[in-house]
Amino acid sequence: MADKLAYSMAEAAEVLGVSRPTVYTLAKRTDFPSFKVGNRTLVSAQGLREWVAAQVGKEEAV
Secondary structure: OOOOOOOHHHHHHHOOOOHHHHHHHHHHHOOOEEEOOOOEEEEHHHHHHHHHHHHHHHHOOO
16 A cells, blocks of 8 residues: 555555544544545545654654
8 A cells, every 4th residue: 555645544544553434533634634536535645644743743742
């Protein structure tokens, strides 16, 4: 999956190690890198890596 530009919601859930409903909940956040293509919701692969890094940075700051 590393070659993809974007993940389906199921693929994003697998990459993150969470459930699909959790990814759909995350997609409602303005800082989560999801976008619509037609009626599909996709997650940017690069954006997801950056988002995870930002989340880790927030935890380290606490």
